[in-house]
Amino acid sequence: MTAVMRPQASACPACSAAPAAEALAQAVEPTEAHIVLSLPTIHCAACMATVERALEGAPGVRTARVNLTMKRVSIDADPEQTAADMIPLVEAAGYEAHELDATALNATQTDRSGRELLMRLAVAGFAMMNVMLLSVAVWSGAEGQTRDMFHWISAIIAVPAVAFSAKPFFVNAWTALKAQRLNMDVPISLAIALALVTSLWETTLSGEHAYFDAAITLTFFLLTGRYLDHRTRSVARSAAEELAALEVPRAFRLTRDGEEEQVSVSDLVVGDLIRVRPGGRMPVDGEIAEGTSELDRSLLTGETLPVYAEPGLQVSAGEVNLTGPLTIRATAVGRDTSLHRMADLVAVAESGRSRYTSLADKAAKLYAPGVHILSALAFVGWLIYSGDLRVALNIAAAVLIITCPCALGLAVPAVTTAASGRLFKRGLLIKDATAIERMAQIDTVVFDKTGTLTAGTPELTNLGDFTRCDLEIALGLAEGSAHPLSISLTTAARAAGIKPATLTDIQEIPGHGTQAIWKGQEVRLGRASWTNGGQATQTAAWLRVGSGEAQAFLFTDRLRDGAEEAVKALQDDGMKVILLSGDTTHAVEELAERLNIQHWMAEALPQDKAGRIADMTADGAHVLMVGDGLNDTAALTAAHASISPASALDAARVASDIVLLGKSLEPIPEAVRTARKSTRRIRENFTIATWYNIIAVPLAIAGLCSPLIAALAMSSSSITVSLNALRLR
Amino acid sequence: MNVLAYLIPISLILGGAGLAFFVFTLRANQYDDPEGNSQRILSGEYDDHPKPD
Numbered sequence: 001m002t003a004v005m006r007p008q009a010s011a012c013p014a015c016s017a018a019p020a021a022e023a024l025a026q027a028v029e030p031t032e033a034h035i036v037l038s039l040p041t042i043h044c045a046a047c048m049a050t051v052e053r054a055l056e057g058a059p060g061v062r063t064a065r066v067n068l069t070m071k072r073v074s075i076d077a078d079p080e081q082t083a084a085d086m087i088p089l090v091e092a093a094g095y096e097a098h099e100l101d102a103t104a105l106n107a108t109q110t111d112r113s114g115r116e117l118l119m120r121l122a123v124a125g126f127a128m129m130n131v132m133l134l135s136v137a138v139w140s141g142a143e144g145q146t147r148d149m150f151h152w153i154s155a156i157i158a159v160p161a162v163a164f165s166a167k168p169f170f171v172n173a174w175t176a177l178k179a180q181r182l183n184m185d186v187p188i189s190l191a192i193a194l195a196l197v198t199s200l201w202e203t204t205l206s207g208e209h210a211y212f213d214a215a216i217t218l219t220f221f222l223l224t225g226r227y228l229d230h231r232t233r234s235v236a237r238s239a240a241e242e243l244a245a246l247e248v249p250r251a252f253r254l255t256r257d258g259e260e261e262q263v264s265v266s267d268l269v270v271g272d273l274i275r276v277r278p279g280g281r282m283p284v285d286g287e288i289a290e291g292t293s294e295l296d297r298s299l300l301t302g303e304t305l306p307v308y309a310e311p312g313l314q315v316s317a318g319e320v321n322l323t324g325p326l327t328i329r330a331t332a333v334g335r336d337t338s339l340h341r342m343a344d345l346v347a348v349a350e351s352g353r354s355r356y357t358s359l360a361d362k363a364a365k366l367y368a369p370g371v372h373i374l375s376a377l378a379f380v381g382w383l384i385y386s387g388d389l390r391v392a393l394n395i396a397a398a399v400l401i402i403t404c405p406c407a408l409g410l411a412v413p414a415v416t417t418a419a420s421g422r423l424f425k426r427g428l429l430i431k432d433a434t435a436i437e438r439m440a441q442i443d444t445v446v447f448d449k450t451g452t453l454t455a456g457t458p459e460l461t462n463l464g465d466f467t468r469c470d471l472e473i474a475l476g477l478a479e480g481s482a483h484p485l486s487i488s489l490t491t492a493a494r495a496a497g498i499k500p501a502t503l504t505d506i507q508e509i510p511g512h513g514t515q516a517i518w519k520g521q522e523v524r525l526g527r528a529s530w531t532n533g534g535q536a537t538q539t540a541a542w543l544r545v546g547s548g549e550a551q552a553f554l555f556t557d558r559l560r561d562g563a564e565e566a567v568k569a570l571q572d573d574g575m576k577v578i579l580l581s582g583d584t585t586h587a588v589e590e591l592a593e594r595l596n597i598q599h600w601m602a603e604a605l606p607q608d609k610a611g612r613i614a615d616m617t618a619d620g621a622h623v624l625m626v627g628d629g630l631n632d633t634a635a636l637t638a639a640h641a642s643i644s645p646a647s648a649l650d651a652a653r654v655a656s657d658i659v660l661l662g663k664s665l666e667p668i669p670e671a672v673r674t675a676r677k678s679t680r681r682i683r684e685n686f687t688i689a690t691w692y693n694i695i696a697v698p699l700a701i702a703g704l705c706s707p708l709i710a711a712l713a714m715s716s717s718s719i720t721v722s723l724n725a726l727r728l729r
Numbered sequence: 730m731n732v733l734a735y736l737i738p739i740s741l742i743l744g745g746a747g748l749a750f751f752v753f754t755l756r757a758n759q760y761d762d763p764e765g766n767s768q769r770i771l772s773g774e775y776d777d778h779p780k781p782d
Contacts, residue, residue: 045768068765118755126748130741146733153737 035075035083038098054093117227120165124220127161135213139708151203151210158212166219182368191400198397214401214710221406221718229413251283272330276321286328288313292511293324298450300630301582324510358434360412375399378701398700407717411685414725419678427662435657438641439675441622448627449581454557460492462554472501477514477525480506485541521546562666567595569669580609610634685721692717
């Protein structure tokens with residue numbers, strides 16, 4: 001919480017004077033401020049140097065260090081500096097920057113377990129190399145006392161190394177056995193333990209075959225798989241934490257004497273008066289107490305037309321205030337808000353989602369019992385045939401080692417690591433471990449409209465219908481406002497080379513529009529009802545000059561970058577593309593025609609979207625849902641796989657498997673292709689591993705498998721599998 | 730064969746030294762930003778001395 005409580009120097013002077021914050025600041029007496037910023041767009045050596053130089057050149061900054069792997073910069077600065085002071089510095093250097101709540105990023109914990117795994121891997125690697133060297137001497141024909149000595153030295157290295165390195169497997173196997181289940185770790189632990197025990201026994205008897213090298217190599221390869229798996233997960237987890245940390249929930253509460261104080265959203269109670277500035281999002285459900293404005297509800301309902309807001313209107317958390325400052329009285333906070341009520345819908349969808357079993361789990365289910373039965377049969381068979389316990393035990397150990405899922409343990413992690421690395425480079429963050437496999441199965445893609453296929457920013461369509469004179473007036477009026485339609489109008493008019501007309505008394509009436517005096521006449525740009533405009537079927541701003549008739553500037557939602565390409569590529573790949581939106585029929589139909597989408601549905605309620613997807617799933621389709629709004633969360637959960645853009649609401653991002661980090665939709669078809677390719681690689685890897693087993697297991701059962709053959713089979717299968725996975729990159 | 734009495738300890742010590750060095754790099758946070766380090770080496774900025782942490 002320290003990051004939140006830190007006195008704000010620039011954002012809100014009143015807050016730093018707030019007694020609570022001051023008392024806290026004095027109590028802690030920080031000697032330096034640690035600020036973490038997310039830099040989604042950095043990618044090269046020059047970027048790092050530019051950002052670091054820009055920050056270190058600023059007064060108050062002690063050190064700045066960019067982490068390119070995490071795409072973050074951590075800054076140590078004087079205690080009075082805040083993230084709000086740092087962001088403009090980075091933006092001036094040309095990079096996007098967002099504040100990260102440093103406390104929400106508990107990266108240290110995952111980091112520690114990753115480091116522990118790496119340490120075990122290093123010890124196993126060291127022991128493996130030494131034991132292998134000694135084993136080579138034995139394989140090349142060392143005999144008698146020399147062989148015994150080599151075996152003993154191997155034992156001295158391998159036993160403690162295995163005890164340390166293979167601990168995670170032993171612990172997992174023990175927990176599974178205690179719960180009376182079988183998992184992959186049970187045969188692994190059994191194989192390692194049995195190999196060590198029989199080898200020690202053989203060594204005391206000056207036997208010929210010892211499997212110390214096999215036991216430690218096995219540990220090494222399996223740990224490699226474990227480590228890869230851990231890294232993929234932790235990168236995804238830390239990036240997901242980062243997205244959550246981006247939304248620092250703060251609100252401005254009005255105190256009794258009418259002053260604003262900045263508080264955490266969780267501290268708000270029913271009845272509080274909250275000030276929401278233009279551009280701000282409603283933190284809670286409430287009723288407007290003061291002010292007029294317009295509200296953008298697109299994230300909740302998918303509607304693009306802004307709604308007029310006046311005192312008495314009910315607002316829901318998540319709506320965006322567009323023009324004037326509003327004061328709202330909270331009627332529901334925290335868990336009771338409509339935002340959270342949507343979570344119930346998600347829970348329903350979740351229970352309906354068929355539980356997906358990953359390929360690795362399917363393989364393990366067949367594999368674990370099979371291995372035990374095979375090795376037990378070999379043991380019993382040889383015991384009956386030869387009557388020698390030592391021989392039988394040796395052969396059982398050899399069977400376990402040969403069948404040990406070295407390649408299986410690597411087959412999936414190596415492929416997922418390669419695939420998610422490749423997708424991350426293209427701006428896709430895989431949040432769920434099985435998401436890639438599920439993505440590979442999809443045959444239908446459902447898009448949401450507002451905020452997903454469209455960028456959520458309006459674009460002027462009928463500039464040519466106006467006279468130059470009208471455009472000049474409109475530009476003069478629009479420049480005085482921060483309303484999204486005005487901004488879009490300004491950009492379009494400027495691009496057409498229009499100069500603003502000279503206007504006097506420019507005044508923005510929140511919730512209505514802008515008015516001014518032009519050559520003695522009143523001119524207005526704003527809502528239809530305020531300018532005596534007519535009805536429009538799409539988003540419009542009306543211009544009225546004097547007492548003349550109002551004319552409409554029509555807007556459509558600008559397409560998101562790459563939307564056309566993504567839809568076309570998906571259709572070319574033979575997928576059925578569907579558009580489901582909560583917006584009006586006219587707007588949806590127009591967009592569907594523009595993108596050449598045959599199947600669409602407008603005015604869909606959140607439950608309609610989820611219901612449609614459930615129906616399609618029941619008909620045997622595998623649906624990929626791409627959406628960003630709160631109204632999409634249930635649908636995202638109900639779908640077989642789901643993607644949401646980084647601009648989506650937190651709830652939608654949580655519900656989806658994959659987050660699109662960039663602004664463009666173009667990587668989606670690529671993601672589907674990569675997912676298909678990687679699933680094919682996983683299957684190939686399973687086939688390779690199976691073939692090695694088919695060849696080596698009969699040898700082991702027949703008692704012909706020497707430690708040399710075991711080492712060769714194990715290493716070559718593991719290496720082939722890893723190389724095959726790397727072909728994805 | 731007596732040479733083994735020297736060679737085996739030497740190989741173990743060398744291997745152990747490698748392991749100890751790896752542990753040192755791990756503790757010195759050298760695996761926190763592999764991508765950044767691979768790019769940083771291309772910039773001429775820290776040719777004279779490494780960037781202080």
